[in-house]
Amino acid sequence: MKQETQNNDCSKADLMAVKDALEVLNGRWKLQILIALLNGTKRFKQIAREIDGISDRMLSKELKDLEENQLVVRKVYDAFPPIVEYSTTKHAETLSTVIYALREWGYLHRKKIIGK
């Protein structure tokens, strides 16, 4: 077996970038929330209903995280009952590439493993 000395030439900074991305999208909720919101502006309960199994507490926390990372925008209307709308930023739209890739691979993998 030949040992190439430069076989990881393309993955020093790249690995960092991937790690950065994963750090922002970590947990099992962030991407689901973003997908929901990329489909259009929604209210808190609306998101909660759409994402199966998420608790209010988690949704609240995740939305705050995403807001800090400038991926979602929170807009409060002064009304009763309270109305708060969430939507994605331009920056979040750049994630669609990632989402598409994951979606395609998800299909592929399911076919490979389960539907073999």
Add this chain to the structure above:
Amino acid sequence: MKQETQNNDCSKADLMAVKDALEVLNGRWKLQILIALLNGTKRFKQIAREIDGISDRMLSKELKDLEENQLVVRKVYDAFPPIVEYSTTKHAETLSTVIYALREWGYLHRKKIIGK
């Protein structure tokens, strides 16, 4: 605000696919390991040295997971000291799209948030 009734038309099965993908790639090690192995066949310690912060226990477990998902292949040479080589499968190569997307977005996000 107008409410579209079909604003989530494109994300029922798609969401499932994304969730499937995330389930296979969960944790912070799987993708790093795959990236390392996509760069070439490697031995256990070699991977461990390449991935910063991973413990032997984790690496062992993650490799087993990846093997079960048919993403890596384990090859044992009967020798002393023991030699075990890991490499990626064809199926793992289809992940490169995902990895590229994550890498690109990682760079983009870093520029957006940190280097603004």
Add this chain to the structure above:
DNA sequence: CTGGATCCTCAGGGATACTG
């Protein structure tokens, strides 16, 4: 060297109740 076995810690995340 390649890991399995064990023990431990801590953060992710669930359930419930409560406020404005």
Add this chain to the structure above:
DNA sequence: CAGTATCCCTGAGGATCCAG
């Protein structure tokens, strides 16, 4: 409705020791 506060538990992941 839109959350916050609290309590609790599970499981990811680290450290260490040990065997083939």
